[in-house]
Amino acid sequence: LTAVVIGAGLGGLLTAAQLSLKGYKVTVLERLSIIGGRFMNIEYQGYQLSTGALHMLPHGNRGPLAQMLQKLGANVTVIPSVPMATVRIPKNVAETDYKNGFMDIPHVEFKKHLAAKNKMMMVLLTLGYKIKLIRPKEARFKSWYSRYIQDDRIDRCADSFSGWALSTTADEVTTEEMFAIFDNVYKYGGPGIVVGGCKSIIDELVRIIEENGGSVQPKKEVTGLLMQEGVCTCVLAGGEEFHADLVVSDIGHKETMEICGSDVEKLDGYAAYAEKLKAVNPSAGLKICFAIDEPLIEHGGILLTPYTRRINGMNEVTNADPNLAPPGKHLIMAHQRTALDRLDFIEEEIDLGLEDLKDLFPGKKPEILMIQVHHGRWPVNRAFSGQDFGNKTPVSNLFIVGDGAKGRGGIEVEGIALGVENAMSDIAE
Ligand code: FAD
Incomplete structure (x- = not known):
């Protein structure tokens, strides 16, 4: 045949x-x-x-x-990312950007950094999900959880994760699909870099x-x-x-x-x-690849960046495979979801991503290697x-x-x- x-x-x-x-x-x-x-x-x-x-x-x-x-x-050979992800949050919970300092926390510790009432609600929702008590079929993910919990930090992290992994907002994904994604994360584990x-x-x-x-x-x-x-x-x-x-x-x-x-x-x-x-619809996104002489992320996993203007997250692939860059150099790839109605303003979207890099790495001078826009017939996701x-x-x-x-x-x-x-x-x- x-x-x-x-x-x-x-x-x-x-x-x-x-x-x-x-x-x-x-x-x-x-x-x-x-x-x-x-x-x-x-x-x-x-x-x-x-x-x-x-x-x-x-x-x-x-x-x-x-x-x-x-x-x-x-x-x-695929090198597992340990930790799977860290989340960069402002030092002061009242801040909405990184300008006055930040810290990177392992994603599993994220709950610890929420207000007590929301921490409790998140524990209950996670438990309900794990024992399959909660399996909503209707509704978008963010619209669904917002019925139970309103918290700016959770909204930002949900968008940051969705933007990084799916090039969507947390409200462009159905709850059913997001739960199926969580199921797979529990079943198969976190990411890895291909040597x-x-x-x-x-x-x-x-x-x-x-x-x-x-x-x-x-x-x-x-x-x-x-x-x-x-x-x-x-x-x-x-x-x-x-x-x-x-x-x-x-x-x-x-x-x-x-x-x-x-x-x-x-x-x-x-x-x-x-x-x-x-x-x-195909989803769109923008990738900024940059290099620097020193490591900027301490691991080969994902750095989620929920308090930027645009960048959702990034990985420093040379922490897993140094040969992806010339000797002594570090390669980082940042991803930002791009709303379909912003494709006509892509120069502005690029500038916002580049501004984000300044806040994320103050005092550092990354060398921008390539900026790529993905949409239409060469999208992030078809x-x-x-x-x-x-x-x-x-x-x-x-x-x-x-x-x-x-x-x-x-x-x-x-x-x-x-x-x-x-x-x-x-x-x-
Ligand atoms: P494609 O790779 O698009 O393959 C289709 C092929 O068909 C192309 O080579 C095209 O040229 C060819 N073709 C089209 N028309 C014709 C024709 N008429 N005749 C013959 N050939 C034709 N996924 C991950 O898992 N991890 C990541 O880190 C990740 N990051 C991403 C970051 C960005 C910025 C983007 C854009 C995507 C990312 N993805 C990631 C998604 C991943 O790259 C895609 O899901 C995957 O590569 C798509 O593969 P595909 O085979 O479906 O399609």
């Missing part, structure tokens, strides 16, 4: 590796001259920057992605695909899919035709439908599927967390993987791995 995978991002390559091990003859077609999509290194002056991800796996060496890579036989960066994973996946008879072809943009009686039989790319028994797309539901042509509109279930797709759409399409042998088809509660690439697992079950049906 032949399988064609559209797009050589992480989702496409994970699926291609699985299919090639199952005996499919796999061809991966990639529009760009580079492989890996938003999960690839960009080498810049000896620093390993990236096309998207911050070299971090949300559940480190125990999560769904690490487990999947291990089963595939990929030789990748060598994202590229190490991509290189291993390409190796596995090629060793199993598959091919990964850059500069092959898929422009059309030919259908016969509701089945996709052929993929068109770069003037060539690729026969396919199975087609897997890593470019998102909407973009895949665009290349399907009008034949797909006649299929059963298409109208309802297309209507539901209208509600899906679907806001919780808006993911499953892997099936109205075309019976066409499946979607990647970050528009993540598994439940899966943060970023962990969601991609969970989604690929679901897709493999759908394909086997």
Whole structure:
């Protein structure tokens, strides 16, 4: 059987590796001259920057992605982040920024720094969640907890976590999805940094695909899919035709439908599927990569920064793998969620992020290496967390993987791995 995978991002390559091990003859077609999509290194002056991800796996060496890579036989090392995260809070509880001093606290000690009444309420809510007494299906996360607890510090931290992990506010995620994310954090643990960066994973996946008879072809943009009686039989790319028994797309539901042509509109279930797709939005974000001669964060985990204007958090990846920067240099990647209605004012958003750096590291002189804006067709997430759409399409042998088809509660690439697992079950049906 032949399988064609559209797009050589992480989702496409994970699926291609699985299919090639199952005996499919796999061809991966990639529009760009580079492989890996938003999960690839960009080498810049000896620093390993990236096309998207911050070299971090949300559940480190125990999560769904690490487990999947291990089963595939990929030789990748992920260094667990200890502690998982620290939170930078102002020294004085009444302050709303960092100008008069701050301290970094382990995230597990966050409750200690709340007023007594709110501390008690948070303990009760956490307990209710853990024993599954509280499982609201309706409502957005912040709207839900605000019924029980009003606290500026909690609001800021919830937004900081959501902004960092999902590129959304805490009110753009459903409570159900946020609880599924917490479940996964308890189940799999905290993040980790990939030694060598994202590229190490991509290189291993390409190796596995090629060793199993598959091919990964850059500069092959898929422009059309030919259908016969509701089945996709052929993929068109770069003037060539690729026969396919199975087609897997890593470019998102909407973009895949665009290349399907009008034949797909006649299929059963298409109208309802297309209507539901209208509600899906990509999330946007801004990344500032900077370097300095001394360590600024004391660990390789996440520094959450809830009292900034824009930056949600950052990681100092060289604390886990010093080779991600030239000798003696430290590489830090800061992320800030960008509201979709602020994309037209992106210069202002960049300036606000740069102002944040001055408050976060007073007296220090970081060297800005690269600032990247991610939105539209190169977003942080192709679907806001919780808006993911499953892997099936109205075309019976066409499946979607990647970050528009993540598994439940899966943060970023962990969601991609969970989604690929679901897709493999759908394909086997
Ligand atoms: P993509 O990587 O977008 O792959 C799709 C591929 O399809 C691309 O290579 C594209 O060029 C190709 N393509 C598109 N159209 C066509 C066509 N017509 N024909 C052929 N090919 C086509 N996740 C984490 O887990 N940890 C992090 O630290 C992290 N940080 C992030 C920070 C930022 C700023 C961003 C932007 C993302 C971050 N993510 C992170 C998310 C993670 O990078 C993405 O979820 C993941 O890389 C998406 O992979 P994908 O395979 O779904 O899509």
